[in-house]
Amino acid sequence: MKRHLVIPAMVVATMCSGAITPAFAETSPNAAIVASGPIVQGDTLWKIAKSNGLSVELLESVNPGLNPENLLIGQVVKVPRAWNVSQGNTLFLISHTVGVSMQSIAQLNNISNVDLIYPDQQLLIPEQTATNTASVYPTWTVRSGDTLWNISLTTGVSVNQIAAINAITEDHVPVGRVLLIPPTDKPWTQPSEQVQPPVNDAGGSTQQATQTSTVAKIVLTMPTTSLIVNSNQNYEVHVTALDISGNPVSNVTLNVVGNPWANATQVATDVQGNAMFTVQAGTQPGSFSVGVQDPLSNVSAYASYTVTTGN
Numbered sequence: 445m446k447r448h449l450v451i452p453a454m455v456v457a458t459m460c461s462g463a464i465t466p467a468f469a470e471t472s473p474n475a476a477i478v479a480s481g482p483i484v485q486g487d488t489l490w491k492i493a494k495s496n497g498l499s500v501e502l503l504e505s506v507n508p509g510l511n512p513e514n515l516l517i518g519q520v521v522k523v524p525r526a527w528n529v530s531q532g533n534t535l536f537l538i539s540h541t542v543g544v545s546m547q548s549i550a551q552l553n554n555i556s557n558v559d560l561i562y563p564d565q566q567l568l569i570p571e572q573t574a575t576n577t578a579s580v581y582p583t584w585t586v587r588s589g590d591t592l593w594n595i596s597l598t599t600g601v602s603v604n605q606i607a608a609i610n611a612i613t614e615d616h617v618p619v620g621r622v623l624l625i626p627p628t629d630k631p632w633t634q635p636s637e638q639v640q641p642p643v644n645d646a647g648g649s650t651q652q653a654t655q656t657s658t659v660a661k662i663v664l665t666m667p668t669t670s671l672i673v674n675s676n677q678n679y680e681v682h683v684t685a686l687d688i689s690g691n692p693v694s695n696v697t698l699n700v701v702g703n704p705w706a707n708a709t710q711v712a713t714d715v716q717g718n719a720m721f722t723v724q725a726g727t728q729p730g731s732f733s734v735g736v737q738d739p740l741s742n743v744s745a746y747a748s749y750t751v752t753t754g755n
């Protein structure tokens with residue numbers, strides 16, 4: 445059976461304003477690599493790029509030794525971590541979502557003006573190091589009826605702070621936009637969307653209700669939080685999903701986010717609401733974090749750990 449490298453897109457672009465061709469560094473030694481694998485019969489860079497939601501130009505930028513006109517079976521192709529820019533995105537938002545500094549993202553993608561990025565632009569995400577780590581902020585996905593005022597009341601963060609950190613200049617915020625919320629001492633979760641029962645139309649068919657989630661809290665624990673740099677060991681991250689009453693939520697799929705060395709992109713909880721995945725120590729010492737997010741309720745949690753030289 446023929447196999448292709450497939451990595452789920454981290455962010456799906458929601459606005460189309462014409463294709464944007466970003467300027468990549470001639471080589472990208474600092475780009476985070478999320479997968480690699482050999483060329484098989486029938487592969488082309490176009491097929492591999494399309495399978496991973498990437499442009500051919502971006503894929504070529506992290507594989508400078510490959511000749512797209514003469515791929516050899518067995519040659520290894522690296523798949524980079526990337527962000528597809530959507531309407532309303534800023535480098536600040538991207539930085540505090542992926543956990544690497546705005547400056548390092550700009551440098552890797554040859555961006556001279558950090559205030560100027562475009563919908564449909566595709567950005568390489570750098571490896572997280574001890575010197576470019578950025579704090580990961582919680583997010584709020586705007587839904588119908590949301591206002592900055594009700595978001596402020598729920599999160600305990602002022603309207604002005606939310607507007608400033610997200611570069612919002614108008615009262616209206618488009619549905620679907622993802623907002624960064626500055627950290628606060630107040631615990632909060634974004635309310636789940638109300639589930640509407642199926643509705644029979646005049647023809648007798650049933651309209652499916654919008655899918656939602658009962659996850660109100662996620663707890664992450666790492667039995668070992670001090671890892672050894674460049675070690676080949678995998679370190680466990682334990683996940684528990686709970687509803688608003690503190691009961692376990694089973695059979696829910698959660699996204700693993702904010703860490704290029706996690707060995708999974710998703711985990712599914714068992715009947716006790718528990719799941720587990722592993723992370724590798726990576727190649728740089730420093731302080732890092734790994735997160736898990738429920739894509740339906742947008743509830744997330746993060747665990748911190750350190751990577752040392754072992755001396």
